[in-house]
Each structure stands twice: as C-alpha cells, then as structure tokens.
Amino acid sequence: MNQPFVTGFVQTPAGIVPKISSDLHWPDHWGTIKARWGVGRMHYTVDPGLYALGEPNDQSPVLVTANYKMSFDRLREALSNRKAWILVLDTKGINVWCAAGKGTFGTDELVRRVEFSGLDQVVSHRRLILPQLSGPGVAAYKVKKSIGFNVVFGPVQAVDLPVFLDAGLKATPDMRQKTFPMGERLVLIPVELVSALKWYVLILPVFFLLGGLGASSGFWNNALNHGLFAVLNLLAALAAGAVLTPILLPWLPGRAFSQKGVIMGVIMAGVMVVFSTTYLHLNVGLLEILAWFFLTPALSAYLAMNFTGSSTFTSLSGVRKEMRWAVPFEIIGGVAGLILWFGSRFVV
Amino acid sequence: MKNMVYLKDVVTLQFNEGQCSGCGMCMVVCPHAVFGMNSGRVQMENKDDCMECGACSMNCPTGAISVQSGVGCAAAVINSALGREGSCCCVIESKNDSSPGKNTTCC
Numbered sequence: 001m002n003q004p005f006v007t008g009f010v011q012t013p014a015g016i017v018p019k020i021s022s023d024l025h026w027p028d029h030w031g032t033i034k035a036r037w038g039v040g041r042m043h044y045t046v047d048p049g050l051y052a053l054g055e056p057n058d059q060s061p062v063l064v065t066a067n068y069k070m071s072f073d074r075l076r077e078a079l080s081n082r083k084a085w086i087l088v089l090d091t092k093g094i095n096v097w098c099a100a101g102k103g104t105f106g107t108d109e110l111v112r113r114v115e116f117s118g119l120d121q122v123v124s125h126r127r128l129i130l131p132q133l134s135g136p137g138v139a140a141y142k143v144k145k146s147i148g149f150n151v152v153f154g155p156v157q158a159v160d161l162p163v164f165l166d167a168g169l170k171a172t173p174d175m176r177q178k179t180f181p182m183g184e185r186l187v188l189i190p191v192e193l194v195s196a197l198k199w200y201v202l203i204l205p206v207f208f209l210l211g212g213l214g215a216s217s218g219f220w221n222n223a224l225n226h227g228l229f230a231v232l233n234l235l236a237a238l239a240a241g242a243v244l245t246p247i248l249l250p251w252l253p254g255r256a257f258s259q260k261g262v263i264m265g266v267i268m269a270g271v272m273v274v275f276s277t278t279y280l281h282l283n284v285g286l287l288e289i290l291a292w293f294f295l296t297p298a299l300s301a302y303l304a305m306n307f308t309g310s311s312t313f314t315s316l317s318g319v320r321k322e323m324r325w326a327v328p329f330e331i332i333g334g335v336a337g338l339i340l341w342f343g344s345r346f347v348v
Numbered sequence: 349m350k351n352m353v354y355l356k357d358v359v360t361l362q363f364n365e366g367q368c369s370g371c372g373m374c375m376v377v378c379p380h381a382v383f384g385m386n387s388g389r390v391q392m393e394n395k396d397d398c399m400e401c402g403a404c405s406m407n408c409p410t411g412a413i414s415v416q417s418g419v420g421c422a423a424a425v426i427n428s429a430l431g432r433e434g435s436c437c438c439v440i441e442s443k444n445d446s447s448p449g450k451n452t453t454c455c
Contacts, residue, residue, distance in 0.1 A: 315354060
C-alpha cells in the first residue's frame with residue numbers, strides 16, 4: 001500500500017482500493033532507465049492486487065497486467081484521462097510475455113487474483129481485458145469456465161489500448177502482431193552490454209598484460225602494442241555482436257543470429273586492422289592479425305547468438321538448431337584464435 | 349518492413365484441422381499471424397513465422413493445436429545444458445514443472 005505512485009484510495013463494495021494516476025513522474029522514468037541498464041531489474045515491482053485509475057465505476061473496464069513496474073507504467077500511461085480498474089497479477093516482477101511463457105502470468109494466478117480482489121462485487125460486468133502476449137499463460141476458455149469472467153485479449157502494445165477500447169474492444173491486424181523495430185532493438189542493447197561487460201572487466205586487463213609478455217621490445221612497449229591491439233579487438237567484437245548485429249539485424253544476411261554475428265565480426269576485425277595500423281601506428285604481425293580474424297568473429301557470433309533471447313521471433317526449436325553448429329564453431333574459432341595469438345606472442 | 353523470420357522448417361507447431369471448431373482464438377492470440385481464416389475454416393498459413401510461444405495451443409478449446417512451447421533464448425539453452433539456474437528468466441523446462449523458487453534474473 002505504501003507505494004509512491006498511489007495518490008489516494010477509493011471505496012468499493014469489496015473494500016478500499018488504492019488509486020493511481022496515469023501521469024508518470026521522474027522516479028518512474030528513472031526506474032525505467034535503471035531497469036533498461038540492468039540495475040535492480042529483478043526487484044522492480046508493484047504490489048499485486050486491484051487499483052483504481054481515474055474515478056472508475058462498476059461499468060469501467062478491467063485491465064490486467066504483470067507486477068513488473070515497467071509493465072504497470074506502460075499500461076497506466078496509455079490510459080490517460082480514462083477510468084479503469086487495473087488488476088495486477090503476481091508475476092514475481094517479470095514482464096507479461098516472459099511471465100506468460102513461464103506460467104506465472106497464468107490461468108491459476110488470474111483466477112486467484114480475481115477472487116481475492118472481490119472483483120465480482122466491484123464491477124457489474126464480467127469482462128477482463130488482458131494483454132495479448134499473456135496468451136501463452138492464460139487459457140481464456142478455462143477462466144470463463146472457472147469464474148465466469150470473459151477474457152478479451154487486447155492489443156500487443158498498451159499504447160494501442162485507447163483505439164482498441166474506443167473501437168468496442170476490436171484490434172486491428174497490426175495491433176495483434178509483435179514486430180521488432182529499431183527502437184525496440186535499441187532499448188534492449190544496454191542489458192546485453194552490461195552482462196558482457198561483467199566479463200570484459202576481467203578479460204581486458206588479462207589480454208593487455210599478456211600482450212606485454214613475449215618476444216621483441218620491453219614489457220610496456222609490448223603491452224601498448226600487442227596488448228592494446230587485443231583490447232581494441234575485444235571491444236570491436238563486443239560492438240559487433242552486442243550492438244551492431246542487433247541494430248542491423250534485418251539487413252545482415254542469413255537467418256541464424258550467429259551467422260549475422262560472424263559477418264559483423266569479420267567486418268569489425270578488418271576495421272580494427274586498418275584503424276590500428278593506420279591511425280594508431282601499432283606494429284602488429286600477420287599471425288597476430290590472423291588470430292583476431294578467428295577470435296573476433298567467434299566472440300561476436302556468441303554475443304549475437306545470445307540476442308535470440310531478446311528478440312521477439314525466435315523459436316526454441318530454431319535456437320537449438322542454430323546452436324548445434326554455432327556453439328562448436330564459436331569454440332573452435334575461439335580456441336584456434338587463442339593458439340594463433342599465443343603462437344604469435346611466444347613462439348614465432 | 350516485412351516481419352523478420354527465423355530458421356525455416358524447424359518449428360514443432362502442428363494443426364489438426366479435423367479437431368478445429370473454427371472459434372478463431374488462435375488467430376487472436378498469435379503474435380505472428382501464423383493462422384488465417386479461409387472461407388470459414390482456420391488454416392496454418394505462415395508456419396515459419398511461429399516462435400513456439402504456445403499461446404495458440406493454450407487457448408485452443410478443442411486441442412486441435414499442439415506445439416512444444418518454449419523460449420527461443422540461447423542463454424537459457426546453455427544454462428539448462430550446464431545444469432545452472434542461470435542469469436536468465438527464460439527456463440527451458442515445460443511450464444508444468446516450474447518450481448516457484450527458481451532464482452532467475454532476466455527479461
């Protein structure tokens with residue numbers, strides 16, 4: 001009950017219900033930014049239960065959402081100047097689609113939450129509007145059979161709700177499709193970057209210092225040459241796999257994400273050679289360059305492969321099929337690259 | 349832009365026309381317009397667009413649709429292969445045995 005976005009309370013036949021507004025304030029926006037960067041994302045929750053938006057009455061629509069704060073915010077901001085009841089399910093702080101896939105945004109939780117909230121006393125109709133993407137978890141016909149409420153699947157995106165509501169609960173074909181446009185791909189990049197950077201803070205210094213060892217001039221000279229080249233290539237692989245592949249996803253050839261990642265990795269390895277020799281005047285050998293033409297694409301392929309989890313159109317069967325060749329490729333490429341690199345530093 | 353499609357001829361989606369009552373719920377819940385209606389009968393029109401989310405089979409009252417649903421997430425496949433609970437929300441196991449205590453940190 002003690003939540004900053006609760007502005008008051010309304011009295012209903014089923015008891016007191018917290019009131020919320022559709023206006024978001026800076027803590028809400030800041031919360032979204034933090035979650036997008038992976039900060040506190042697993043504890044960004046709203047208390048489950050019924051909320052009143054505006055001054056709803058017994059005829060007002062009931063919209064159901066997850067208790068991930070970002071899901072809750074997207075819903076209430078889409079409903080400005082409207083009256084509605086918002087029923088928040090306990091999805092353990094996970095968004096609608098992922099929770100539906102796991103079953104926490106599911107038939108059982110919906111039935112339990114409707115009964116617990118006393119919704120049948122609050123509204124005189126028997127209709128619940130659910131986000132379409134809760135479909136993997138909620139069987140509409142079972143809800144109807146169990147508690148007599150009709151489940152209406154609304155649009156995929158909350159932003160389409162006003163048009164959907166005004167059209168008499170009718171969605172256009174476009175509202176029913178989950179696309180993956182540039183904007184949605186961009187906002188998912190930071191989380192990929194943050195999870196990769198946790199490894200990078202360990203790997204980058206190791207490669208930089210290893211570059212200092214081995215043949216030719218002194219330690220720091222070597223580190224600032226071969227070590228720096230290694231660091232630049234590792235960063236290029238990160239950019240290729242976790243940033244550029246997601247951005248250029250529709251235009252990179254092939255269907256498998258790993259393949260797109262390899263192509264981007266080869267391009268970035270080439271860019272790094274030109275950049276390092278032409279602009280930084282690094283003195284790198286052929287074998288060393290060859291090593292990074294294995295390592296960078298292999299790493300980029302791995303990072304790109306992991307973006308399947310963020311995408312909105314990859315099937316589990318497809319991902320398994322891709323991984324059957326992609327994982328061996330990444331391991332072999334990585335090991336071959338490491339052997340070549342150590343060879344270039346310590347043997348030749 | 350046309351919707352992006354993933355690998356061909358790989359999804360486990362199956363539609364048994366004989367059991368279909370034509371209620372059309374699959375067309376409502378599918379986020380990739382895999383099903384379409386043709387002269388009063390539901391047809392599977394874009395099978396390769398299916399991402400195996402399982403919404404259609406979950407909402408088919410006559411059991412005409414079957415699919416091995418799951419999340420197409422490489423990190424989750426790796427985690428389950430390594431027996432880790434992992435840093436990803438996506439769990440590969442079927443949702444029937446979802447242990448509520450699972451400590452997960454993604455999506």
